[in-house]
Amino acid sequence: MPDVTKHQSTNAWLVAQGRVLASATVAESRAERRRGMIGEHNPEFALVLPQCQWVHSFGMRCALDVAYLNDESQVVKVQRLAPMRLPLPVRDARTVVEAKAGSFERWGLRVGDVVEVRRT
Numbered sequence: 001m002p003d004v005t006k007h008q009s010t011n012a013w014l015v016a017q018g019r020v021l022a023s024a025t026v027a028e029s030r031a032e033r034r035r036g037m038i039g040e041h042n043p044e045f046a047l048v049l050p051q052c053q054w055v056h057s058f059g060m061r062c063a064l065d066v067a068y069l070n071d072e073s074q075v076v077k078v079q080r081l082a083p084m085r086l087p088l089p090v091r092d093a094r095t096v097v098e099a100k101a102g103s104f105e106r107w108g109l110r111v112g113d114v115v116e117v118r119r120t
Contacts (some may be wrong), residue, residue, distance in 0.1 A: 063101035
C-alpha cells in the first residue's frame, strides 16, 4: 500500500542560482514543523521548516539531507542524518530544508548557496 501523507501536496519550489532544485512543501503550522518527515518511506519532495534551528530523525524510515539556512537564505551547514539521530542545533539557522538522502548531491547544493523558496 502506498504511503500517502498530507506532505505529498507541494506548495513551493526550491530555487538556487537560478535553477529549480525541487518541489517543496512549506510546513506552515507548528504541528507541521513538529511532524517534519516522520513516517515518510521515500519522500520525493523537500520539506521547508521556517523558524527552525534544529531537527531530529527519530521516527524516520530513511536517511535525510538537511540544510540550515540563515536569515538571508544562505546555506550555513549541510548534513546527512541517519534515522534515530539527534544533532546539535545550528545557532545561525532560521530555516531548515529536509530532503531524501542524496538529493543535495544531485542538486549540487552546498554551503554558501542561497536558496529561494518560491510559493506556487
